[in-house]
Amino acid sequence: MTGTLDPRAQERVDTLLATMDRAAKLNQLQVTFRMTPEENADLARAGIGALFWPMGAAAANAVQRVAVEESPHGIPLLIGLDVIHGHRTIFPVPLAQACSFDPSVTEADGRISAAEATSNGVNWAYSPMVDVSRDPRWGRICEGFGEDALLGSIFGAAKVRGFQGASLSEPTSLAACAKHYVGYGAAEGGRDYNGVDMSERRLRDVYLRPFKGVVEAGTGSVMASFNTIAGRPVHANRHLLTEILKEEWGFDGVIVGDADGVANLVPHGVARDHAEARQLAFGAGLDVEMGVELDLDELPDDLETMPDERLDDAVRRVLTLKVALGLFDNPYVDESAEILDPPGDHLDAAQDLATRCGVLLANDGTLPLAGPAKVILTGPYATSTDHLGAWVQHTGVPARSLAETLAESAPDLDLTVLPATSFLGDEPVDAAAVRAAAAGCDVAVVAVGEPSDLTGEASSRADLHLPGDQERLIHVLADAGIPVVVVLVTGRPLVMAPWLERVNAVLLAWHLGTRGAEAIADLLTGRANPAGRLAVSIPRATGQVPIHYDHENTGRPATTGGQITPRTFDIGLEGPANIAEHFTSKYRDLDLGPEFAFGDGLSYSTFAHAATALRAEAVTVDELASGRTVQVSTRVTNTSERDGDEVLLVFVHDLVASLAQPVRRLAAFRRVHVPAGESVEAELEFGFDQLAFWVDDGAGFRVEPGDFEVLVGPRPDDLTRLQLTIKEDLT
Numbered sequence: 001m002t003g004t005l006d007p008r009a010q011e012r013v014d015t016l017l018a019t020m021d022r023a024a025k026l027n028q029l030q031v032t033f034r035m036t037p038e039e040n041a042d043l044a045r046a047g048i049g050a051l052f053w054p055m056g057a058a059a060a061n062a063v064q065r066v067a068v069e070e071s072p073h074g075i076p077l078l079i080g081l082d083v084i085h086g087h088r089t090i091f092p093v094p095l096a097q098a099c100s101f102d103p104s105v106t107e108a109d110g111r112i113s114a115a116e117a118t119s120n121g122v123n124w125a126y127s128p129m130v131d132v133s134r135d136p137r138w139g140r141i142c143e144g145f146g147e148d149a150l151l152g153s154i155f156g157a158a159k160v161r162g163f164q165g166a167s168l169s170e171p172t173s174l175a176a177c178a179k180h181y182v183g184y185g186a187a188e189g190g191r192d193y194n195g196v197d198m199s200e201r202r203l204r205d206v207y208l209r210p211f212k213g214v215v216e217a218g219t220g221s222v223m224a225s226f227n228t229i230a231g232r233p234v235h236a237n238r239h240l241l242t243e244i245l246k247e248e249w250g251f252d253g254v255i256v257g258d259a260d261g262v263a264n265l266v267p268h269g270v271a272r273d274h275a276e277a278r279q280l281a282f283g284a285g286l287d288v289e290m291g292v293e294l295d296l297d298e299l300p301d302d303l304e305t306m307p308d309e310r311l312d313d314a315v316r317r318v319l320t321l322k323v324a325l326g327l328f329d330n331p332y333v334d335e336s337a338e339i340l341d342p343p344g345d346h347l348d349a350a351q352d353l354a355t356r357c358g359v360l361l362a363n364d365g366t367l368p369l370a371g372p373a374k375v376i377l378t379g380p381y382a383t384s385t386d387h388l389g390a391w392v393q394h395t396g397v398p399a400r401s402l403a404e405t406l407a408e409s410a411p412d413l414d415l416t417v418l419p420a421t422s423f424l425g426d427e428p429v430d431a432a433a434v435r436a437a438a439a440g441c442d443v444a445v446v447a448v449g450e451p452s453d454l455t456g457e458a459s460s461r462a463d464l465h466l467p468g469d470q471e472r473l474i475h476v477l478a479d480a481g482i483p484v485v486v487v488l489v490t491g492r493p494l495v496m497a498p499w500l501e502r503v504n505a506v507l508l509a510w511h512l513g514t515r516g517a518e519a520i521a522d523l524l525t526g527r528a529n530p531a532g533r534l535a536v537s538i539p540r541a542t543g544q545v546p547i548h549y550d551h552e553n554t555g556r557p558a559t560t561g562g563q564i565t566p567r568t569f570d571i572g573l574e575g576p577a578n579i580a581e582h583f584t585s586k587y588r589d590l591d592l593g594p595e596f597a598f599g600d601g602l603s604y605s606t607f608a609h610a611a612t613a614l615r616a617e618a619v620t621v622d623e624l625a626s627g628r629t630v631q632v633s634t635r636v637t638n639t640s641e642r643d644g645d646e647v648l649l650v651f652v653h654d655l656v657a658s659l660a661q662p663v664r665r666l667a668a669f670r671r672v673h674v675p676a677g678e679s680v681e682a683e684l685e686f687g688f689d690q691l692a693f694w695v696d697d698g699a700g701f702r703v704e705p706g707d708f709e710v711l712v713g714p715r716p717d718d719l720t721r722l723q724l725t726i727k728e729d730l731t
């Protein structure tokens with residue numbers, strides 16, 4: 001977590017621990033939800049370890065003062081809050097941030113959010129969420145970094161660095177909390193909180209990897225997830241909490257439960273009552289319980305059988321985090337420096353970072369919009385200011401509308417603004433009014449999507465189409481015979497099939513935060529050049545999910561999509577002879593693959609790629625195991641007259657292995673800026689971790705010798721294929 005504490009600090013923890021009785025220790029292992037100031041003060045006085053943020057620097061100082069001056073041991077509080085993608089300045093939702101393929105976006109969010117939140121009295125943030133998810137039905141897909149484990153790991157680590165700064169003890173540093181450990185994003189049916197059943201191999205190869213990344217980046221805490229894995233709720237899962245996280249990875253921070261996650265062991269059906277639930281959870285390795293209702297007096301009875309050693313381990317972790325945060329030396333924040341209205345540079349950063357996250361999915365040249373032109377701006381997002389996204393507190397600075405920002409940034413566009421329908425269909429499209437407004441316009445910009453409230457926690461959807469009457473609006477405009485640009489503002493991938501072929505351009509804008517509408521205007525008008533790439537696949541149909549690019553090949557991979565026409569052969573006699581066309585892995589009623597694949601995304605610039613090569617075409621297993629990397633070099637030339645960014649992707653494919661391997665797996669990526677007409681040489685590298693896979697035979701992760709394909713390029717349909725040989729030894 002914290003690196004090694006200096007010996008004096010360690011001594012401080014040990015000395016304090018030695019003076020505490022069991023009740024005082026157990027009180028340190030609780031964080032409870034926002035109460036009244038009086039209830040908070042009572043809990044602080046009794047020696048509770050942590051509280052939710054009491055909504056202001058003065059209130060935080062007041063309750064902290066009670067803890068320090070009036071509690072039995074004077075131990076300062078952890079003051080926690082969900083600072084997910086901003087505190088006052090709101091940044092793009094994490095899924096959008098991953099689409100930047102630029103971890104500095106997330107690190108900058110972390111730094112600014114930490115400055116704002118710490119100035120308000122927060123010292124612990126329940127973020128980053130590094131749950132891999134391949135199922136857009138799950139509303140929380142917007143809170144994580146997409147479907148790929150490497151992206152989750154790198155972006156999660158960037159957030160930890162941003163929050164925790166050079167040292168946790170700096171006044172602008174927050175303790176991070178990586179969540180939700182683990183497998184939560186794989187909830188069955190995409191239904192929030194649902195059970196998960198997966199092999200140790202899938203867990204290790206995919207879902208655990210981002211957590212390993214954030215632990216290596218030094219996250220101060222990790223939050224357990226609500227789900228079961230193979231029937232055992234994670235809150236009561238010793239294998240995951242203790243054996244893997246603490247023992248195998250050496251995590252020395254705090255494991256906190258999710259909200260009521262311990263109490264939920266009762267409805268899960270693995271504990272008779274809360275007392276038994278607590279014994280199970282703390283016994284499995286949980287250090288802090290997060291709960292809604294708390295009676296501190298119950299704890300000693302409930303946890304009567306908790307061994308001293310386990311109790312001391314949990315308390316030591318909490319105290320160590322507090323020492324590392326510098327809370328014993330300076331528990332208070334400077335109220336005169338509280339940031340309530342973010343300074344201009346925070347907001348400017350939010351706009352710049354948001355432009356880096358938009359993904360241009362289709363464009364026949366209609367974008368960027370060029371004036372003078374008559375434009376009809378329509379759809380609920382024409383005038384809606386709902387750009388902040390899920391998990392934003394009341395502290396978030398509101399966004400503006402696209403109608404305002406587009407009018408401001410492109411005065412030579414003659415705008416007719418007509419929202420024409422609501423998000424959820426309670427105001428159906430008035431087709432005649434839309435046609436009348438579109439008449440005489442040169443282009444239509446239809447800003448459609450999902451309101452923030454339809455995304456995030458407890459907001460799973462069974463249908464991934466645009467909600468309400470919004471698809472019809474797109475059709476009405478397409479019927480009007482003018483070019484149609486769709487701006488899709490959403491927190492999850494949506495099915496686009498019903499309208500995609502009818503429109504000229506699609507900008508996937510996501511929920512981009514406080515300056516989201518300005519960023520969209522910048523991208524539409526070309527003031528910013530899009531370079532985002534999909535961190536998550538866009539399915540053709542809801543029935544296709546879960547969907548992800550790094551799937552295994554199957555024994556019968558399909559090369560063409562399905563056909564719903566009747567069979568013309570005798571299944572018994574000719575079946576095996578039809579393996580090539582019929583008995584392959586696909587849906588009979590759907591084309592092959594996603595609508596848009598992981599890594600897709602366009603630019604207003606054009607780029608040429610050349611001189612793509614491996615520095616060495618062979619490497620040994622031992623060399624990889626001792627840290628040697630495989631290096632790929634390439635040259636990108638911007639062949640257009642517009643400066644732009646290009647994203648370089650490197651995938652690997654292990655051709656023959658003892659276990660079926662993904663058809664490709666992201667091994668490295670880099671976003672490079674290439675001025676118009678210029679070239680940039682880039683080098684990317686990957687190593688053991690990107691080539692290894694988990695084998696359940698006691699060997700753990702291993703790289704198997706053999707031939708690998710290395711695929712390098714800007715997007716999934718434009719990759720250069722290189723050969724890499726991994727040898728057993730040098731002979």
Ligand code: BGC
Pocket residue numbers: 082126179258259457
């Ligand atoms: C969520 C967590 C969050 C916690 C505290 C829970 O419902 O699952 O992500 O950190 O609430 O607000």
